[in-house]
Amino acid sequence: MRRSMKAVGIGVTLALLAGCGGTEGGGESDAERVDGGEVSIALPTTESFDMNSLDPNVGGNRIYAHTISMTMFDQLVSQEPESGEIMPWIAESWDVSDDGLEYTFQLRDDVTFWDGEPLTAEDVAFTFERVVDPQYMPESAFAAASMSAFESAEAVDDHTVVVRLEQPQAAFLANVARNFLSIVPKHYVEEVGDEGFAEEPMGSGPFTFVEWQRDGHLTVERNPDYAWGPPFTETAGSAPSVERLTFTYVPEDSTRTAALQSGQVNAIMGVPPLSQESFEGNDQFEVVEIQKNGQPGGLTFDTSSPGPAGEVEVRQAISLAIDREALNSAVYDSKHEPAYFLLEERMGDWVNEEARFPDFDPDAAAEVLDEAGWQEGPGGIRSKDGVELSLDATTSTQMQRTMTLIQSQLKDIGIELNVDVVSPAEASAVIQGEDNYDLAWGNPIGWTNGMPDLLYSLYHSRFIPPNGTSNETRTSIPEVDSLLESAVQSLDDEQRREDFDQVQSIVGDYVSYLPLLSFNANIAVASGVHGIMPERRGTYVYFHDVWVSENLQQSWPGN
Amino acid sequence: MPLMRFLGARLVSVIPVMLGVSMLTFGLLYLMPGDPVLLLVSGVEGDVASEQIQQIREEFGLDDPLPMQYVSFVGAALTGDLGRSIHQGHEVTGLILEALPNTLELTGMALLIAALVGISTGVIASLFHGRWPDRVSMFGSLLWLSMPEFWMAIVAIMVFASWLGWFPVFGAGGIEFLILPATILGLRSAAAIARLTRSSMLEVTHAQYIMTARARGIGEPKILWVHALRNAIIPIVTLLGLQLGYLLGSTVVVEVVFSRPGVGSLLIDAVLDKDVPVIRGTVLFLAVIYVLVNLIVDATYGLLDPRIREAA
Numbered sequence: 088m089r090r091s092m093k094a095v096g097i098g099v100t101l102a103l104l105a106g107c108g109g110t111e112g113g114g115e116s117d118a119e120r121v122d123g124g125e126v127s128i129a130l131p132t133t134e135s136f137d138m139n140s141l142d143p144n145v146g147g148n149r150i151y152a153h154t155i156s157m158t159m160f161d162q163l164v165s166q167e168p169e170s171g172e173i174m175p176w177i178a179e180s181w182d183v184s185d186d187g188l189e190y191t192f193q194l195r196d197d198v199t200f201w202d203g204e205p206l207t208a209e210d211v212a213f214t215f216e217r218v219v220d221p222q223y224m225p226e227s228a229f230a231a232a233s234m235s236a237f238e239s240a241e242a243v244d245d246h247t248v249v250v251r252l253e254q255p256q257a258a259f260l261a262n263v264a265r266n267f268l269s270i271v272p273k274h275y276v277e278e279v280g281d282e283g284f285a286e287e288p289m290g291s292g293p294f295t296f297v298e299w300q301r302d303g304h305l306t307v308e309r310n311p312d313y314a315w316g317p318p319f320t321e322t323a324g325s326a327p328s329v330e331r332l333t334f335t336y337v338p339e340d341s342t343r344t345a346a347l348q349s350g351q352v353n354a355i356m357g358v359p360p361l362s363q364e365s366f367e368g369n370d371q372f373e374v375v376e377i378q379k380n381g382q383p384g385g386l387t388f389d390t391s392s393p394g395p396a397g398e399v400e401v402r403q404a405i406s407l408a409i410d411r412e413a414l415n416s417a418v419y420d421s422k423h424e425p426a427y428f429l430l431e432e433r434m435g436d437w438v439n440e441e442a443r444f445p446d447f448d449p450d451a452a453a454e455v456l457d458e459a460g461w462q463e464g465p466g467g468i469r470s471k472d473g474v475e476l477s478l479d480a481t482t483s484t485q486m487q488r489t490m491t492l493i494q495s496q497l498k499d500i501g502i503e504l505n506v507d508v509v510s511p512a513e514a515s516a517v518i519q520g521e522d523n524y525d526l527a528w529g530n531p532i533g534w535t536n537g538m539p540d541l542l543y544s545l546y547h548s549r550f551i552p553p554n555g556t557s558n559e560t561r562t563s564i565p566e567v568d569s570l571l572e573s574a575v576q577s578l579d580d581e582q583r584r585e586d587f588d589q590v591q592s593i594v595g596d597y598v599s600y601l602p603l604l605s606f607n608a609n610i611a612v613a614s615g616v617h618g619i620m621p622e623r624r625g626t627y628v629y630f631h632d633v634w635v636s637e638n639l640q641q642s643w644p645g646n
Numbered sequence: 647m648p649l650m651r652f653l654g655a656r657l658v659s660v661i662p663v664m665l666g667v668s669m670l671t672f673g674l675l676y677l678m679p680g681d682p683v684l685l686l687v688s689g690v691e692g693d694v695a696s697e698q699i700q701q702i703r704e705e706f707g708l709d710d711p712l713p714m715q716y717v718s719f720v721g722a723a724l725t726g727d728l729g730r731s732i733h734q735g736h737e738v739t740g741l742i743l744e745a746l747p748n749t750l751e752l753t754g755m756a757l758l759i760a761a762l763v764g765i766s767t768g769v770i771a772s773l774f775h776g777r778w779p780d781r782v783s784m785f786g787s788l789l790w791l792s793m794p795e796f797w798m799a800i801v802a803i804m805v806f807a808s809w810l811g812w813f814p815v816f817g818a819g820g821i822e823f824l825i826l827p828a829t830i831l832g833l834r835s836a837a838a839i840a841r842l843t844r845s846s847m848l849e850v851t852h853a854q855y856i857m858t859a860r861a862r863g864i865g866e867p868k869i870l871w872v873h874a875l876r877n878a879i880i881p882i883v884t885l886l887g888l889q890l891g892y893l894l895g896s897t898v899v900v901e902v903v904f905s906r907p908g909v910g911s912l913l914i915d916a917v918l919d920k921d922v923p924v925i926r927g928t929v930l931f932l933a934v935i936y937v938l939v940n941l942i943v944d945a946t947y948g949l950l951d952p953r954i955r956e957a958a
Contacts, residue, residue, distance in 0.1 A: 139734040225683070225699055282735075303817065303907050337816050337905040341800050345808040346815040512920040516681055
């Protein structure tokens, strides 16, 4: 975990050979930042083997492609990963009008793109207008959703940009801090066109684009001119230490694990839970734990279903009948965390402590069903008025084992689940389509960067399919609608907190969604790779501070 | 030229095969659930402009009646245009051509391994008929045939790449990247070829012309390699042709496990994304290759055995 004995040996020997007192010995040198070296990262992929575009604004939502694009671009403001506080980045300061409709950003005057051209207010305005331009739909949908309140952006002078909103949006700055809104160079995009830019991007970020070989690897190199990193990074004000980053997609879990073990790469993202132990127990590797923000993984119900899933008592019984600890240990070797709140606990104050989902209690679950008139029948399956308590559960192949375990847990209280295993494509078609479903596995969602505002997209009735895509539970409660409308527009955090607290307790009682597991997004590295920092959402990573110890620089074959 | 007539006749028979393949792919994709355009925005918050979604559907002709979609696809395909990927926006033909060299390299190497290992094992087994080399190789080939490929690939990665460090774990590039995946792929075919070679050789070695050759005092090696193997080879060549199709199909598994870019991984991604133009383009392309290979195999029969040429 710490450092291999062999590596210490080499470090000490080299120090002796060098014969100079520059460093205080092998042990110390490992903790001191040094320049140089290379980090080669193997990325998993949830949907596609390859990324399709390097355009951060309108290139779609390939999670790990955004990890890569974050090395090449900067955003207007940054968000401290732990506290969620909005901090300067390209904008050194900003003013918000009293009505919350006008933001005036003052930009730093020393930021340049890789070609030496200065980053100006024109580029910021261009980026924002580009993101909301309907011609880029639907690939730009993710970025455009962050800008749902946006009206216009205007460059007042070289370093001042004024952004106007149609209505106040409390999460606006947090949205601007999202990597979808990376500032792109107007002159370059216009010169090479959108397709050219997607293949060979240019930004102002800490690393410059080198090559993207369609055999799967992409290389970026340290930008020596970089001096405008986010204030919370260790290297703010200077260029990154590491010389080069290489990214490769390795979708197969066991192959990715073997790639790190063999030394072909020295970092992997998406550590398979069952391999984590072998990295933790080996001092040649370290595991960087990353917690997510947003809504945890769990079960999503169609609350409008005409069948039993539409009955709140049935959903409440299911909520009591699932043993989260057992799911976590049986399927994930206890490497994730059980989730009991609608929001990830890491979101602190925004989580309504009182709206905790109940602990595992199968007896209470049976009681709820008894009272609701679901009588135990032959074969152990309950029924009411001749209708069996049998539900269809849709899941993608990735979550099949979890769903199968849930199936057996629910059988204990007399609910039959018919597990339907489909491709991820089909699964999303089921829950986002117009037809009713019963229940399905719900993937973790982190849209608003650690702000609770994602509840608006998840539970406001205007987003019920087919009008929207994001209210997958078809939750339609007028009180929730009005609370959410007030919360997302209010600029008073106290008021927002109260509104969101109420939403969490109402939606929680209604069991539109049942949070079950809080997934981490762990990274495993070879010991000696330091400084990987997750961003606020817990999905992407800042590579600004990454450095490689001298020991690893010398011993790793890639260097 | 009887050979040309023979080939011409075979070439004409390719047309209905290709029509069948394209119709089948088309029909199956139509039945496959999931909306490829909606999938582009799966997981997006809020309300996605449904106008734009509709626009994309129209752009890709997804709302046209099925027969119309089919006709326009076939018409374009005849000119080498397989449409554009819904997800990547690139030309499907370009994507396939880009991925092809890696896949050809892999299948070519695998076929070479399959032929070399398979035929020599089969010949040796037939020479030692009933004795231990025969038993060992036949048992070994049966065992190998019974093991799933993805599992063999993972074990091979663990042993030869991770523990021993002889080969890279994943990727494509030089010969060192090729050996492990090609061996996994090729040895499975080799097992099938070995079994067939053995039985075919056994059959031939008991034929009268071999006895005649022996009686004429021709040396054993010459009898084996010229008289026996040449006569035993026809079914083996057939199997090799069939194996090439099998190998092309199996690259899907091997390419994913070894993270090798290629036609197989292109196809897998397209299936997961329900990227219809890419799926049907790739399947059609693989079918064309398969049919062409079988055509070539048929042609080699003619070269190997003049009787077949004349019969045509």
